[in-house]
Amino acid sequence: MIIERVRKSVVPDNTVKDWLTKNIEKLQNRKGKLIVVSIGKAAWRMAKAAKEVLKDEIERGIIITKYGHSEGNIEGFEIYEAGHPIPDENTLNATKRALELTENLTQNDVVLFLVSGGGSALFEMPVDGISLKDIQKLNEALLKSGANIVEINTVRKHLSKVKGGRFAQHVHPAKVISLVLSDVLGDRLDSIASGPAYPDNTTSQQALEVLERYKITTSESILNALKQETPKELSNVETYIIGSVKVACDTAQNVAKELGYNTLILTTVLDCEAKEAGRFLGSIAKEIKENDRPVRKPAAVILGGETIVRVKGTGKGGRNQELALSFALSIDGLSDVVLCSFGTDGTDGPTDAAGGIVDGQTVQRIKQVGYRAESFLENNDSYNALKIAGDLLITGPTGTNVNDLIVLIVG
Numbered sequence: 001m002i003i004e005r006v007r008k009s010v011v012p013d014n015t016v017k018d019w020l021t022k023n024i025e026k027l028q029n030r031k032g033k034l035i036v037v038s039i040g041k042a043a044w045r046m047a048k049a050a051k052e053v054l055k056d057e058i059e060r061g062i063i064i065t066k067y068g069h070s071e072g073n074i075e076g077f078e079i080y081e082a083g084h085p086i087p088d089e090n091t092l093n094a095t096k097r098a099l100e101l102t103e104n105l106t107q108n109d110v111v112l113f114l115v116s117g118g119g120s121a122l123f124e125m126p127v128d129g130i131s132l133k134d135i136q137k138l139n140e141a142l143l144k145s146g147a148n149i150v151e152i153n154t155v156r157k158h159l160s161k162v163k164g165g166r167f168a169q170h171v172h173p174a175k176v177i178s179l180v181l182s183d184v185l186g187d188r189l190d191s192i193a194s195g196p197a198y199p200d201n202t203t204s205q206q207a208l209e210v211l212e213r214y215k216i217t218t219s220e221s222i223l224n225a226l227k228q229e230t231p232k233e234l235s236n237v238e239t240y241i242i243g244s245v246k247v248a249c250d251t252a253q254n255v256a257k258e259l260g261y262n263t264l265i266l267t268t269v270l271d272c273e274a275k276e277a278g279r280f281l282g283s284i285a286k287e288i289k290e291n292d293r294p295v296r297k298p299a300a301v302i303l304g305g306e307t308i309v310r311v312k313g314t315g316k317g318g319r320n321q322e323l324a325l326s327f328a329l330s331i332d333g334l335s336d337v338v339l340c341s342f343g344t345d346g347t348d349g350p351t352d353a354a355g356g357i358v359d360g361q362t363v364q365r366i367k368q369v370g371y372r373a374e375s376f377l378e379n380n381d382s383y384n385a386l387k388i389a390g391d392l393l394i395t396g397p398t399g400t401n402v403n404d405l406i407v408l409i410v411g
């Protein structure tokens with residue numbers, strides 16, 4: 001029940017519709033055209049929702065999403081699919097078209113800009129002097145380097161005609177109203193999809209430092225292009241976050257309260273090793289059980305974020321499954337304790353599971369068929385461990401992506 005309600009609260013169909021219905025006058029109070037530009041992995045669904053509310057108000061629309069992510073025609077919209085996580089020819093063609101549709105607008109016009117994760121790869125036009133090949137090579141190096149998304153996008157923003165606020169400059173003097181589905185911890189708006197319509201908080205110097213920190217060598221032309229600063233102020237944008245892991249946590253908390261639990265949101269920016277988070281939550285579960293701290297029983301502790309796994313073993317799994325298995329090991333034998341950890345996109349690592357739901361008997365269930373749960377954890381094989389225990393959570397793709405959610409219940 002918690003999971004389904006959480007999904008509903010962050011699925012773009014609902015969030016875009018709700019926002020537009022409540023704020024319809026922001027769009028209707030214009031004298032000119034309304035153009036919709038929708039980018040990212042959730043672009044199709046966000047655009048579809050906008051179309052259902054705004055109907056013929058929309059003069060033109062364009063969707064740029066990942067291959068396989070379009071769900072069919074939408075009247076009045078051009079739909080493009082392109083490369084992700086590395087941009088390709090189609091990315092550039094589609095972006096060129098989006099720039100054409102938003103050219104020569106006046107201050108009477110409004111661009112409704114729908115933004116979701118994946119937008120950095122899908123919406124791209126390199127600055128003059130930089131080729132698609134240059135951008136592809138650099139993206140590959142950055143994605144493999146261990147740099148986090150804020151660092152990666154710091155570099156991307158300084159090489160692009162549309163990122164780091166430059167799309168909003170292109171649209172000027174028309175107004176941009178951005179609705180954003182956040183997949184970046186802490187909801188940094190200049191990082192989500194590399195902030196095409198948001199003032200950039202990062203500098204050329206920081207972009208150069210990222211390359212240095214991760215020992216990424218690159219061409220003279222890229223180094224020169226990086227020196228051009230992105231806009232730090234924009235006068236024509238309004239930005240609204242319509243979905244994020246914070247919203248998912250708030251929903252989980254509300255549902256848990258309705259079910260009679262004492263609730264606590266421990267963090268919405270969890271970002272440590274999955275295994276460590278699992279063990280730490282094991283100690284929290286024990287503390288609640290014995291001492292009713294930091295929240296009284298029956299308790300629901302909620303966390304949002306995105307842990308990391310440095311995969312060293314040969315097994316199959318994901319960060320949520322690994323967290324859940326590690327938690328199960330630390331609370332082995334304890335009664336009335338359940339933990340559910342899952343990716344809100346319905347996919348945890350390269351598996352068909354969204355995550356895991358474990359309890360104090362999980363490790364025993366694995367033992368009963370002759371295996372040791374510890375060995376699975378050591379081999380990063382959380383998927384097979386939870387499969388044996390019957391503890392996988394399988395939802396299928398949910399149509400949204402706002403990081404991971406963890407709910408710990410102690411009765």
Ligand SMILES: Nc1ncnc2c1ncn2[C@@H]1O[C@H](COP(=O)(O)OP(=O)(O)OP(=O)(O)O)[C@@H](O)[C@H]1O
Pocket residue numbers: 117183308309310311314315316317318319322343345347348349350380381382401
């Ligand atoms: N055997 C494994 N055990 C645990 N984690 C793994 C394993 N193999 C891969 N991973 C993790 O899976 C992650 C990739 O999974 P996933 O596709 O869910 O990523 P994501 O960050 O959610 O991507 P997106 O933003 O595109 O949804 C990587 O962070 C990697 O560390």
Ligand SMILES: O=C(O)[C@H](O)CO
Pocket residue numbers: 116117118119120121149153183184191192193194
């Ligand atoms: O597109 C991107 O840059 C990431 O998904 C973060 O928003």
Ligand SMILES: [Mg+2]
Pocket residue numbers: 343345347348349
């Ligand atoms: Mg994912």
